[in-house]
Amino acid sequence: MDLPHSQYLPVNKLASVFTNTSATYKFYWFLAILELVEEGNVKISKKKIFARMISNAWYTVNYFHVSFGKQDLIQDSVRAIIKIENLTINENRNRINSILENTNNIQTIKALNHFDKNVPHWFISSWFSGTRNEIYLLSQNFDYGCLYRLEKDHIEINPSWISYLKLNSKILKGFCYWNLSLFLQKRNPNVPDIPNKIYKTIARNSLIKQTNEYWKFVFNELGAIDCIFTNKKLVFDEKKYALDHFVPHAFVSHDLIWNLIPIDKKFNSFKSNRLPLIDKHFDKFYTLQKTAFEVVKSYSSKNKYLEEYLSIFPDLDDSGWDYLRFKETIQPLITIASNNGFSYMKE
Structure with a gap:
């Protein structure tokens, strides 16, 4: 499955982000960004994105018990946060987002901030090579065509990318879900119906x-x-x-x-x-x-x-x-x- 073509954007750079993945971070980070851009956000706090990463993985981890693999700490964070914040398995996603975005609980904040160590800058490493600090510095110049600018506590979407992300959001989400399904299926070879355990809520059909x-x-x-x-x-x-x-x-x-x-x-x-x-x-x-x-x-x-x-x-x-x-x-x-x-x- 290929990303939608653009005559003016380096879509190949975005596609290469997902070439080598050893954890689910990139998928959930990008899905969160797509959701927030759809809602009209351009300057987005990292805490808001981290909250979406958790809520998007909530049912997959807590209800369906799909394994993300030993290297992936999203599942550990989800399991920790449900206890720390005294939430339930069938918690509404909007409520999860709200609680995590506004929490003052030190343990929850620590669990969310764990993703700041690598995810935001490694996601755009296709555009730049270098250390964490070097990528932060280089991302300030939108002339490189990078997806977003990195700041200490937020990102700012490159204006050149906003229209592309909005117009193609459904296809881009489908790309993420498809590749996330393949990633998780390899780690759960005997678990049935992995795709429907990623993007569906726990709502069941009537019997x-x-x-x-x-x-x-x-x-x-x-x-x-x-x-x-x-x-x-x-x-x-x-x-x-x-x-x-x-x-x-x-x-x-x-x-x-x-x-x-x-x-x-x-x-x-x-x-x-x-x-x-x-x-x-x-x-x-x-x-x-x-x-x-x-x-x-x-x-x-x-x-x-x-x-x-x-x-x-x-x-x-x-x-x-x-x-x-x-x-x-x-x-x-x-x-x-x-x-x-x-x-x-x-x-």
Whole structure:
């Protein structure tokens, strides 16, 4: 993916910024600048940019548990700041930005200022060679075509670049997200759907269709369903049960029917993104899934949700349900999720 061409700007210099990256800093720094320029900012405080870097990485680190690699301290800063500022995982991005831009907490300021050591000047090192001080000095002259001028506590966007950044902001963001996805996928080879864990918030799709077009048939046939976690009998009442992802949505990032089951609503709030215990919960999960499949198929063999099981059982019509194949699909997902920071439910 190439950057938009310009007859008057050294776009090749900007493109070369991302040629060699050992951390995510450059991506998040540039994304923050693009957002702030879109909002009409020209002289931008570094603290404001650092705050955006943190808020843009917030859900990727705190909710999806994507690893940035050992060298990358953005994830460490995000994890530290959520505790220091007493924030929540699902905090609104605008509120995160506001809090970080205005905080007087010494620990938070220290975490933000860490990025000032290298990121602002190394980002424009394609235009200049030299030490940190030399790059700061050379950036004062816009005749070099540099993206911005460096000051102690802020940057100033080169007027020649403002129109380019605004007109091409969507493409430039796409370029960043694409390359950031590739960068993180290499460090998380077994984690599914990395792109949607970078720029999406934790908002989920509604599961009403799965409820009314699949599980409703099961409730109608069985009358009640035992919660696999609490053993409570559940009836078709949205106030008493919730449709839950057996492997957390924050990890699989999908709503496929083979990972959804009704559970006790109160317990669902407690469970959150905790992982089930294979030895304790899988057999009940498997039995309920198999029963539900058979019930729905008896109602309508054309039910669209039945097709979603083909990703696990490609020859379902011939061989039926295979306990080991289902377990060998679920167990690695839970193991990988655990390795990426998701915690297990307690015994």
